[in-house]
Amino acid sequence: MREPAQCAAIVGAAEYKPRRFSEEIAESSLEQAADLALLALDDAGLTLADVDGIAVRGVYVSQQFLPATLAEYLGVRIRFGDAPDLGGATAAGMVWRSASAIERELASVVLCIYPGNFPPRRSGEEGWRDFGASSYLPGSPQAQFEIPYGHLGQNVPYALIAQRYAAMHEYDPRAMARLVVHQRRNANLNPDAIFHDKLLTEDDVLASPMIADPLHMLEIVRPVKGGAAVVVAGGDVVARTRHRPAHITGFGEAVAHKSPQWADDMLDPPLRQAAATAFAMADLTPTDMDGAQIYDCYTIAVLMALEAVGFCEKGSGTQFLRSRDFTHAGDFPLNTNGGQLGFGQAGGAGGMTHVVEGYRQVAGRCGPRQVDNCDTMFVSGNGGIMSEQVALILQGGP
């Protein structure tokens, strides 16, 4: 085990205030990536001259060569380039890959960037074949055994997990609604959150339309446009940055399947392994955490994660949701910027918002929603449908 100070750290961040999904964005995704890079470096007190690594996704000017495209655009020569393909776990995946590269001295300052826009929609005859995250290309199992039956998108598979959970364990829609309300209270303290000005009650959540039984509309993220970036640094560079660093002392990743229909056990998400790896690496336990930023595209994803990480026992998640206080001042600060349910989900950058908030809490930069004496933070990423998951443990410097 390494001391926290020996580990690479997040030393700066930038995040766009979310804009409505319907809003047209004038800048290209490449321009946004460069803008986010400069903002995050400035936040850290570093410059482009310090950068020798880039991890980037969400740039839609080409299908490939993303790190090279951005390096050329920024005018930097890098020693580490990456574009992880982990859906909503991509941001957390960028962070641990960057930390590993830094600790093996491949790089010293890595930009992790995710402009939060969406790929251009295909139109016409091509358009109806566009099934989002499911592939309708020849040779894809989804094109043969899932899509023809209408098994596609995110709502249905998450609902299938929730319904299975409800049959095997205690499940209470009101406990789910309570989670949404607590996260909304966090969002109400975050001026950047898309729902900052909107109060919410449990009854509001339960009265919102059923989208896919048992999931209500307000248990599902609101798509927005945005984007975020963090700077990961190591060695001597950390000492000349501006803020308290958040050292990446533990991390883990696990990938189980593309579609949960083929999972060995739908109720055993890969985050269980990812988190166990991360805690062992950091020599910490879930009870050592001062808070958690858990990927929350759906309420059921949070319930499953709380159990998989070990914050509560398997099958007891509903009781946990009912009894704990998830606001920033509560006994289990969770998704303290509002989470994606309260902040908005800026496409693939949705995973980055948890990384940014985890960093800002450890750095003590969260203003009215700051968790008192925050030295440790758990962060998770979740791609696909509980398919590809990453766990990070952040610890504050001295």
Place this chain on the structure above:
Amino acid sequence: MQGAPPVVDEISRPWWDALSRHEVAMQRCSDCASWVFYPRPFCPSCGGRSLTWTPVDAVATLYSWTVARVPVSKAFAHLEEPVLAIAELANGVRLPTVIQDAQPEQLSVGMALKPVFDETAYEGFTLLYFRPAQPEPA
């Protein structure tokens, strides 16, 4: 165009051929006896490449279900609140499917299902749907 017909490949053609005869057949590994689904040229349990198409009794239980209250995509907007489900066969294989002839209130995880060979969704294809094994009480 409504829905999205299966994009069939050679390795899985026996699955679709069996369904067109209102039968169910799956690959079974000759080395470790594991059932293999969806079809592949190898066994993901042991890596063996010797697989045999074998008839399967398609009685099943309901592993999970939901109702798509909003269309899953534009291509499926013609369907009115379909019941989408996972059926678990007696051999342990699970299948993404559609439940027919059942109201959501009738459904419970673990309930017995029987196969429905659907030829209405796509011309030239038979899909494997399911329905509750017991008719709804009068």
